[in-house]
Amino acid sequence: MKVEVDLNTCQDHGQCVYAAPDMFALDDEGRLSLRSRTTDVYEAEVDEGSAGELYEAAEVCPLQAITVHE
Structure with missing residues (x-):
């Protein structure tokens, strides 16, 4: 299973943090901690x-920036 986050679309609303706190977090500036990456799309095997x-995080994302691939 793979999760993909489009960091160009993400606007750091943080709903994913509440749905999947083991996978997502906000940094001290309130930005998705994945923003430290240098690419526009974050992908990870899960x-x-x-x-x-993860499916809950993708569903609650207001901008649909999270995609889960099986």
């Missing part, structure tokens, strides 16, 4: 045990 939280 174990199946996190599927429910």
Whole structure:
């Protein structure tokens, strides 16, 4: 399973942090901590045990910046 976050679309609303706190976090400036990456799209392999939280994070993202691939 793979999660993808389009960092150009993301506007740091933080709903993903509440839905999947083990995967997403906001930094001290209130920005998605993945913003420290130098690419525009963040991709990560995720174990199946996190599927429910990841799908919830993708669903609650107001800008639909999160995509989960099986």
